[in-house]
Amino acid sequence: MSLTNASPLDAAQSAKSASHILATLSEADRNDALTAIHAGLTAARDEILAANAKDLDLARQAAADGKLSQSLVSRLDLGKPGKWEDMLKGILDVRDLEDPVGRVTLRTRLDEGLDLERVTCPIGVLLIIFEARPEVIANIAALAIKSGNAAILKGGKESTESFVAISRVISSALEKTAVPNGAIQLVTTRDVIPQLLALDKYIDLVIPRGSNELVRYIKDNTKIPVLGHADGLCSIYLDASADQSLAVDVIVDSKTNYPAACNSLETLLVQESALPTLLPPVATALATKGVELRCDPASKEALAGTPNLKIVDATEEDFNTEFLTLTLAVKTVSGPGEAIAHINSHGSHHTDVILTSNQQDAEKFMNAIDSAGVYHNASTRFADGTRYGFGTEVGISTNKIHSRGPVGLEGLMIYKYKIRGRGQVSATYGEGEGKKRYLHERLPL
Structure with a gap:
C-alpha cells in the first residue's frame, strides 16, 4: 500500500498499471501478502490503537459541538470489544477462502478444435470512499489482493490518524511480497473526490462506505459504476x-x-x-x-x-x-x-x-x-459478509445488477470469455449452402 499525496490522475494510472500485474500473480503470492499484512498489523496493535484514540478524542469533541453524529463516532472506534480481533480474523478468513481468480464457469465446444470458456477475472481498479470505519482499509486490502484487484482508498478526515497508521503498516508488509505497492493506495490529498470520480478511464468501480449523503453524492457525480447502498432502513x-x-x-x-x-x-x-x-x-x-x-x-x-x-x-x-x-x-x-x-x-x-x-x-x-x-x-x-462466510466484505449492496447484499470476493469478480481454436474464421459458419454449423456442445467443467 502506498500512502500517496499524488494527483488523482497519477494515483489512478499507477493503480491501473499495478492491477495488470496483480491479476497475473499466483494464489500463493496473493495469500503470502495477506499473511504479511496480518502479521504486520498484529505487531503494530498498540501503535494503531493509539492513533485511533487521537481520532476518537477529536471526533467526540466534534460530536459534542454538533459537527459530527454519534453514529459516526461509534463506527470510528477500533477499540470496541472484538472489533480489532474481527478485523485481523477477517484477513486470514479471506486468505483461506478458495481462489476466486481463473475459475471456469462454462465450457462449450463451438466446433471440433474450437472451444469456448467463461473464466472469472478481477474487475480492475476499485475506488473506495469511506467515512470513519478505519477497519475498512484492512478489509478492502485483503479482499482486493485476494481477488486480484487494485484499490484506491480515500478516507474521511475524522479517521486520518488511524488510516495513516494502518496504511504504513500494510505498505511495509507489501514491500516483502510480490504484490506491487501501487496495487493498494491511500490518497491523503484533501478535496480530491470530484477528480477521482471523473477518472472513469482508469477506475472501474466505486464503493462508497458512509452516510446516505455521501453515497447519494457519489451516485450523482460519476460515470463509474457504483456499488453500495444509501440507506439501511x-x-x-x-x-x-x-x-x-x-x-x-x-x-x-x-x-x-x-x-x-x-x-x-x-x-x-x-x-x-x-x-x-x-x-x-x-x-x-x-x-x-x-x-x-x-x-x-x-x-x-x-x-x-x-x-x-x-x-x-x-x-x-x-x-x-x-x-x-x-x-x-x-x-x-x-x-x-x-x-x-x-x-x-x-x-x-x-x-x-x-x-x-x-x-x-x-x-x-x-x-x-x-x-x-x-x-x-x-x-x-x-446481514454481514463475515457472518455469511465471506471472510469480510467491502460493503453491502442494494443494487439490482452484478452483486447484491454483503459483497465479498465473488462480488469483486467479473468474467471474460476465452476461445481456443486452430485458425478458424467466422465466415465459415452459418446457415447457407456450404456453411458449417456450430456444435454448441456443453462440456464438463
Whole structure:
C-alpha cells in the first residue's frame, strides 16, 4: 500500500498499471501478502490503537459541538470489544477462502478444435470512499489482493490518524511480497473526490462506505459504476403467531446489538391482533436497553398500561428514517400483505424480517420483499459478509445488477470469455449452402 499525496490522475494510472500485474500473480503470492499484512498489523496493535484514540478524542469533541453524529463516532472506534480481533480474523478468513481468480464457469465446444470458456477475472481498479470505519482499509486490502484487484482508498478526515497508521503498516508488509505497492493506495490529498470520480478511464468501480449523503453524492457525480447502498432502513414484521420469546430476542438484538450499523432495525411493523399479546413484552425488553419507541396511535394505545416505556408520537417521516440510534418506529398493520406493501414502498431494500410461526406466510413474505436480504425468524444483524462466510466484505449492496447484499470476493469478480481454436474464421459458419454449423456442445467443467 502506498500512502500517496499524488494527483488523482497519477494515483489512478499507477493503480491501473499495478492491477495488470496483480491479476497475473499466483494464489500463493496473493495469500503470502495477506499473511504479511496480518502479521504486520498484529505487531503494530498498540501503535494503531493509539492513533485511533487521537481520532476518537477529536471526533467526540466534534460530536459534542454538533459537527459530527454519534453514529459516526461509534463506527470510528477500533477499540470496541472484538472489533480489532474481527478485523485481523477477517484477513486470514479471506486468505483461506478458495481462489476466486481463473475459475471456469462454462465450457462449450463451438466446433471440433474450437472451444469456448467463461473464466472469472478481477474487475480492475476499485475506488473506495469511506467515512470513519478505519477497519475498512484492512478489509478492502485483503479482499482486493485476494481477488486480484487494485484499490484506491480515500478516507474521511475524522479517521486520518488511524488510516495513516494502518496504511504504513500494510505498505511495509507489501514491500516483502510480490504484490506491487501501487496495487493498494491511500490518497491523503484533501478535496480530491470530484477528480477521482471523473477518472472513469482508469477506475472501474466505486464503493462508497458512509452516510446516505455521501453515497447519494457519489451516485450523482460519476460515470463509474457504483456499488453500495444509501440507506439501511431495515424492518421487522411481527406476526400474531410468532413465539413471544423468539420475537423478544430477535427484535432486541436487531435494534440494540449495534444501533449505528446499517443492518440494525429501524421500523417494527406489528400485526393488529399482536398488539395486546406480543408488543408489550417486546416494548418492555427494548425499554430495558434504553430504546425510545415512536408509535402510531394504535400501538401507543396498546402500550398505555405498560410501565417504564419511552414513547413518542410517530410522524410519517419516522417510517422513512434511518435513526442509527436507540430509536425505533412502530407501526400497526393488518397482516403480512400490508407489511409487504409498506416495506417495498418505504424500505431501502437492505434487509427485512418476518417473525411468524406460519411457514406459508414466511415464504410469501420472503419472495415478495424486494430487498437484498430477507429473513424468517432471524435478526437483521446477520446481514454481514463475515457472518455469511465471506471472510469480510467491502460493503453491502442494494443494487439490482452484478452483486447484491454483503459483497465479498465473488462480488469483486467479473468474467471474460476465452476461445481456443486452430485458425478458424467466422465466415465459415452459418446457415447457407456450404456453411458449417456450430456444435454448441456443453462440456464438463
